[in-house]
Amino acid sequence: MDACIEVEGLEKVFRVRRRTGRRLRRETSEVRAVDGITFSVPRGQVVGYIGPNGAGKSTTIKMLTGILTPGGGRLRVAGLDPARERTRLARRIGVVFGQRTTLWWDLPLRDSYALVRRMYRVPADRFRVNLDRCVELLGLADLLDVPVRQLSLGQRMRGDIAAALLHDPEVLYLDEPTIGLDVVSKARVRGFLRDLNAERGTTVLLTTHDLTDIEQLCERVMVIDHGRMMYxxxxxxxxxxxxxxxxxxxxxxxxxxPISGVPGARTVRTEGPRQWLAFPASASAAPVVAAVAAHYPLVDLSVREPDIESVIAAMYAGRA
Structure with a gap:
């Protein structure tokens, strides 16, 4: 498939000055925020880009959008060099940073969207179609005449997502798109993003700490820590x-x-007549169930899938 995002050996080093000692001397140290990352994203793919705070996620996205200049390596987005062709690239990408709005603080949403249309030179008919669709699917009809400063965090996030899509971007960068949303609003946003990807083939790079977003939206996931790709x-x-x-x-x-003698499984917890047996996620449950049923008086049983949060937490801790 045609690559929409190409990253090869990407690096970014920041120099940090700290005061030390009683004489308040300053020492300069280097922080490798991004350390030789390489990946490629085909057009139309939804990719989760996750990692702990300080892992280098936001720095990577800022280089992909042209906000920061790489310290080393090579990258292309939609065939363009973000650092050298930032203005051209801006017309082909959409960006949502969870804690930083792109809307005008004292203007109602409707006027903010009108300004976005002029900035990106969106044809009037296309603008109306895109705006109507975003308003309907993101539930913004009652908010269009409300100043941005009066919106809640969740309402503003929905408004920011709509603003990022009014010019039909080829690539969409989302940083915590469901932060501050209630359960119903989260489901609405996720459904909207799935439809967007299916209908328009928009490439999405999603950064989030809500792993339900990853499970429901992403076919691929990249895990980064200390500026390096872990998975x-x-x-x-x-x-x-x-x-x-x-x-x-x-x-x-x-x-x-405790139940014993079951190949490939071990008892990890007991509570009265109920017991919990753990076995590898890659293994079939059938042999384990059969072995238990053959030697123990069963009333009921169920299989619980592994929690992705615990898996990634183990990776962060270096146990994987």
Missing amino acids: DGALGGLHEVGESERTLVVDLERELP
């Missing part, structure tokens, strides 16, 4: 890298000693 692949592959486990919850007829 790049399918979401399901995280469980293999993180050595995650599934859990078999067993309800017995009566309280018994």
